[in-house]
Amino acid sequence: MTTVTLNKQSKKAKVKGMMDNVMEQFNSAADYIELHPNIRKILSITNNEIVVHFPVKMDNGDVEIFTGYRVQHNNALGPYKGGLRYHPTVDIDAARALAMWMTWKTSLAGLPYGGGKGGIQLDPSKYSHGELERITRRFTFALADNIGPEHDIPAPDVNTNSQTMAWMADTYMSTRPPAERTANQHVVTGKPDGSGGLEGRDRATGYGVFLTIKFWCERNNEKLENKKFIVQGFGNVGYWASHFLEKEGAKLVAVQDASGSIRNSNGIKVEDLFNYTKINNGGVTGFPESFDLDNEKFFTSECDICIPAALGNQITKENASLIKAKLIAEGANGPTNVEGEKILLERGVTIIPDILCNSGGVVGSYFEWLQNRNGELWQLDEVIAKLDKKILESFNKVFEYSNRESMDLRTAAYCIAIKRIEKAYIQRGIFP
Template structure:
């Protein structure tokens, strides 16, 4: 059994790296990317693997492995999340760091791409242990992160509290007169620790916005449209929250524990209350019935939002999908071969580097506020976020039409062309 699970995890991680490289090469071929620039973008700039000891609550010492991969910084400091998950390893970090490079470039941000995390299951550790693990990991990374070098953010199984621990640990390594200059070493912080209004919902709100823009483009009314969400964490919840406000109906949710379904609709707010009181699981929620998770993606719906982990939509379940639209709240949720099946069937896909870019845009706003000593109100943050994402969505739709390609390829082309222009203008040292 252990061998099977390990093998499945290995295939998942190899698949993510293979997927991002196929997506990159496909777009690079179409635009006939300069071969020398292609060589640069095919590899990561820096990769850090750190092993560090942490004392557990019982007095025993456990060794953890942490990763940080910095893919490219031609456009600005490295930017990307830190996740705590058993699937985290160097290949997963490489794939996710590359996606971040394309995501920040597409959004027009002055950032490059990075990603990382710790290989662990956070549910097996106490809050105090997670704090010590986080602080020790931050200390191990040292000056390989920094407010003008590499700015981490929350990701899978990390949150505002995690960022506060990183911030405090990082600032503790600086002299007193330098500490105030390092508030923007991480984003996604609690409000009281320099966080931004709206950052908590930025990714999910961005997913909703891209669905809204798609509906406007297709002249579709979202009212009474049925949608399903895989992953009811921060991204899945907020996307569902805003869609429900538009009159759309949430009919099914899947998480790591199982799947629930109610054809008459699931209350997003009641489900959130239940999940928060039930250690993060949707199972047992009285407003829905439990269903076989293998049938989740085949449910009758209009919109499917995969907002969990990578490679969830595969050649096995893609033919069963009935949704007209897939909005990728997660990074790399759709396998390349599965996407080919879906596109041939006329299913629209809003690609991850566009769909979930609200998070990094929100992080940019927080970074700017910290850097400039400003505080923006929630309405201002959401208004700026919608303007930025509408601009990106419009560019992708226009590029897709002009190049006669799908939305993902169009998004990659825009991202790569911006990087190519930067390298052409600046030259390559020496």
């Protein structure tokens, strides 16, 4: 489990920026499509906000109190869906912003889901494996009445992984009556292959990032071969996106993570770097086939494609004008704030928005949910083929809407996502 800490802003500044970003993006699209005022009111707030405080006994016998969050933004299209992250910046406002982004993401992907998000405010690097298991199980127990396979389905996010999800699933199922336990396996997604997980779920988000870049190049009559790209965050998303881009002939030239930044204009071998991080506490610094780079200079690296795949608010008005890339592919949620985006768009830089670019993860989660629900086992080639089809459908809708309406890809994606939710409310009406 790799801890990600990149943004140097205070927690207060970060959270305020995330909420401002998601609301400004929402309101801009809502204005454009002339969203019904009543539906705008509903989508501007969350449905439910759960805060739990729970005690956990540490390895030394001391008891520590943790605070966990789960925000359920909207479920007009289906059960709440979204990740749980373990990070010091997690709080109710951050969870609100991330839950709203999930609502737009699942809607855009055409999934029968709404949006939710949450996590625990902690730095997982400070706790042992056993402590993290007890923290996760106690958090799951505290949330048990607020999640469920047909109500709210968590998944991995920053600093959580398939092991975290296995602990959650086991704990949740243990709280159910014996006859219902196996029927609740799909309460979470992102589980290990041997515990109901989907083969290929580990790479789904990064693969989706790669696919959207590939589709964009094809639509613009460009080839990925020899394109130079940089990646911020070399965890699950950054690694797999890099893996597939390199297979297409693109060249990784700079990487930044919590340990620092590295660069090699001649190219960094993705698998060699990945193997190095496994023996270097997950960090990229010191990789032999590179030289260290000042963190402030990372975004100034010469490249064609930039993939921010770490945390939110990484591209801002302070550094947006320094970015050399002509294409930004948002592997993380909310990595570009509103001010930074305006600068990039004015400079002619294309941004593949997060709710499209990194949607492979939630699409993969949907496949896992279906697999568990139907008692099936899907093979990797079947999963990849389904991801290809689903993400291409979403990309084409956004690209064509963007061209037709002469707008940026993010606004186009939001318009499509919000219109689908609006349609559901118009057809169903408001109770009572």
